[in-house]
Amino acid sequence: MGRWRRRLLLFAVLLGAYGATLALSTGGRDARTDDEAHVLLVAESIVSDGDVDLRDEYRARAWRAFTDGPVEPAGTLTNGRLHEPYGVALGALVAPAYALGGALGAELLLAALLAAAFVVAAGVARRLVPDPWPTGLTLAVGLSPPALLAAGTVAPATPAALLLIAAVALALRVRDRPRLAPTAGCAALVALLPWLAIGLLLPALVVALALARWLRRRSRGLVGFTALEVVLTSGVFFVAVNDRLFGGAVPDAARATGAPPVGVWDLEQAGELLRAPVLALVLVAAGLLVRSRRERLAVALPEQLDVEIAVTLLLLVVAACVLQPVAALPVAAALAAWSARRVPRTARGLVALTAVGSVWLLAAGPLT
Numbered sequence: 001m002g003r004w005r006r007r008l009l010l011f012a013v014l015l016g017a018y019g020a021t022l023a024l025s026t027g028g029r030d031a032r033t034d035d036e037a038h039v040l041l042v043a044e045s046i047v048s049d050g051d052v053d054l055r056d057e058y059r060a061r062a063w064r065a066f067t068d069g070p071v072e073p074a075g076t077l078t079n080g081r082l083h084e085p086y087g088v089a090l091g092a093l094v095a096p097a098y099a100l101g102g103a104l105g106a107e108l109l110l111a112a113l114l115a116a117a118f119v120v121a122a123g124v125a126r127r128l129v130p131d132p133w134p135t136g137l138t139l140a141v142g143l144s145p146p147a148l149l150a151a152g153t154v155a156p157a158t159p160a161a162l163l164l165i166a167a168v169a170l171a172l173r174v175r176d177r178p179r180l181a182p183t184a185g186c187a188a189l190v191a192l193l194p195w196l197a198i199g200l201l202l203p204a205l206v207v208a209l210a211l212a213r214w215l216r217r218r219s220r221g222l223v224g225f226t227a228l229e230v231v232l233t234s235g236v237f238f239v240a241v242n243d244r245l246f247g248g249a250v251p252d253a254a255r256a257t258g259a260p261p262v263g264v265w266d267l268e269q270a271g272e273l274l275r276a277p278v279l280a281l282v283l284v285a286a287g288l289l290v291r292s293r294r295e296r297l298a299v300a301l302p303e304q305l306d307v308e309i310a311v312t313l314l315l316l317v318v319a320a321c322v323l324q325p326v327a328a329l330p331v332a333a334a335l336a337a338w339s340a341r342r343v344p345r346t347a348r349g350l351v352a353l354t355a356v357g358s359v360w361l362l363a364a365g366p367l368t
Contacts, residue, residue, distance in 0.1 A: 006135070007119050007122070007123075010118070010119050010122060010135060010138065010139070011115050011116060011119050013139065014114075014115035014118055014119075014139070014142045014143070015111060015112055015115040017142075017143055017148065017151075018111035018112075018114065018115060018148065018151035018152065019108070019111065020362070021111075021148045021149075021151055021152050021362065022104070022107055022108065022111065022151075022152045024362060032066060032067045032103070032154070033153075034071065035086070035154075035155065035262075036067075036153065036154040036155070037063050037066065037067045037069070037071045038071065038074055038084055038086045039086050039090050039091050039094070039154050039155075040063075040066050040067075040091075040094075040098065040103050040106065040154060041054055041057050041058075041062060041063055041071065041084075041091075042054070042084070042086060042088060042090070042091025042092075043091045043092075043094050043095045043098040043106060044057055044062050044065070044098065045057050045062075045091075046088075046091060046092060046095040047095055047098055047099045048062075052083055052088050052091065052245065053081040053082055053083065054073070054075075054082045054083070054084060055081065055082045058071075058073055058082070065102065065103070066102065066103035073256065074086070074255065074256055074259055074262070075246075075254040075255060075256055076254055076255070076256050076257075078245065078246055078247045078254055079247075081245075083245045083246055083251075083254055084251075084254065084262075085246065085251045085252045085253070085254045085255040085259075085262040086251065086262055087195070087196075087197075087242075087251040087262075088241075088245065088251075089156075089192075089195040089196050090154070090155075090156050090159070090196055093109075093159060094106035094109055094110065094154065096109075097109035103154075106154055107152055107153075107154060110151070110153070110154060110158045110159060111151040111152065111158075113158060113159050113161075113162045114142075114147065114150060114151045114158050114161055114162070115142070115151075116162055117161040117162035117164075117165050117166075117329075117330040118138050118139075118141070118142040118147075118329075118330050118333060119138075120162065120165045120166050120169055120330065121138050121141075121142075121165050121330035121331065121333040121334045122134045122135055122138040122333070122334075122337075123169060124165065124168060124169050124172065124310075124314075124331075124334040125137065125138065125333065125334040125337035125338065127172060127306075127307075127310055128307050128310060128311065128334065128337065128338040129337055129338055129340075129341045133337045133338075133340050133341045134334070134337045136337075136340070136351075137278070137281070137333055137336040137337035137340050137347070137351070138330075138333045138334075138337065140278045140333075140336070140351040140354055140355070141276065141278055141279070141329060141330075141332060141333035141336055141354075142329075142330075142333065143354075143355070143358050144275070144276035144278060144279070144329075144354045144357070144358060145272055145275040145276055145354075145357050145358055145361045146272040146273050146275065146276050146326060146329065147276075147329055148358060148361060148362070149272055149361075150326045150329070155326070156196035156197040156200070156324070156327075157197070157324045157325075157326035157327040158326070159196060160193060160196050160197065160200050160324060160327040161326065161327045161328075161329055161330050162330075163189045163192055163193055163196070164189075164193065164200075164203055164204075164207070164317065164321075164327055164328070164330070164331065165330040165331055165334075166185075166189055167186050167189035167190050167193075167204075167207045168207060168313065168314065168317060168331060170182045170183075170185050170186035170189065171186050171207050171210055171211045171214070171313070172310055172313070174186060174211060174214055174215065175214040175309070178214065178215055178218045178223055179223070180223050180226060183211070183215065183223045183224075183226065183227050184226055184227065184230060186207070186211055186227070187208070187211070187226070187227035187228075187230040187231050188230055188234075190204045190207050190208045190211075190231060191204075191230055191231045191233075191234030191235070192234070194235075194238060195234075195238060197324060198250050198251075198252065199323035199324045200321075200323075200324050200327060202320040202321075202322070202323065203317050203320040203321050203324075203327070203328070205320070206313075206316050206317050206320045207313075207317065208231060210313050210316075211227060212224060212227070212228075215227065273325060273326075275354075275357045275361075276354050276357065277350045277353040277354050277357075278336055278347075278350045278351050278353075278354040279332055279336070280350055281335065281336035281339040281340060281343075281346075281347060281350060282315075282318060282332050282335045282336060282339070284339040284342075284343060284346070285311060285314075285315065285335040285336070285338055285339045286315055288311075288338070288339060288342055289308060289311050289312065289315065292304065292308055293308065307338075311335065311338060314331050314334055314335050315335065317331050318331050318332055318335065
């Protein structure tokens with residue numbers, strides 16, 4: 001099977017599963033969380049008014065179009081305007097799909113982005129092991145309960161999953177051949193992550209530091225300067241926009257008194273990771289990496305060094321996603337593929353348990 005045909009098939013399978021998950025939700029309205037409703041209000045404001053001032057949306061009770069509510073303002077007035085601490089990036093991202101298909105259109109767009117993230121993850125996994133492990137384990141993680149639930153959720157971790165795994169893929173490509181295009185692309189993706197949620201700053205820094213280290217060791221100063229300029233420009237723009245809209249360096253500056261922080265952590269779905277036993281292969285990957293370094297396999301097998309470096313980066317990224325764990329699912333899929341080849345019997349058992357959990361989730365009825 002051709003490379004592009006294989007990718008399209010993987011994308012179609014994942015998107016079909018995510019579409020089925022959305023279809024099994026309770027019509028969407030009473031299943032949507034308060035956080036999702038606030039993001040959709042931002043999209044509604046962008047589509048209807050061309051701004052992110054939500055005063056008129058609350059006056060018109062625009063939230064009734066996608067949730068039973070009621071939805072109360074989560075922010076304070078900044079310069080006489082109501083800009084909520086959920087930021088503008090996610091609302092702006094889903095606004096075109098929202099204009100075409102309402103809240104369901106926004107959810108389908110995010111589901112497609114998550115499916116694309118796992119397709120990229122399969123490509124990263126093929127740097128470590130040959131098929132069928134990358135395809136099989138990507139499907140196992142992509143169809144696990146936490147992925148199915150994330151696909152139907154309007155949350156920053158869903159598009160962040162694509163940005164993060166794509167940044168990792170480009171960073172590894174830069175290590176192979178430090179060229180301007182992948183370097184600038186990686187820097188741009190890293191720079192976009194904090195716009196979705198400030199809690200994504202840590203994994204963004206991990207990838208940025210790896211990129212800088214590899215460029216410095218290859219004496220590509222001009223290319224590295226370009227990457228640094230992209231990241232710094234985005235950072236300055238990020239602070240300036242937030243200061244104007246929210247009265248501080250981050251959107252959370254506009255948070256109402258007594259309200260919980262927004263965009264820092266997303267632990268509501270973190271517990272769902274326990275329903276995906278296949279993710280235990282990430283811990284196996286850490287153990288295998290330690291053993292490989294202790295036995296110095298890279299000395300006897302030079303190509304093993306490239307694998308060890310890639311696995312180290314993937315593990316660091318997963319660890320850095322402690323505040324936004326769902327964003328690390330595609331990265332975890334690549335690690336799971338590497339582990340599965342070395343412990344195939346254990347991997348098959350974990351995949352089977354995860355599949356049972358996914359079937360149980362879908363068969364249990366409406367997803368709330």
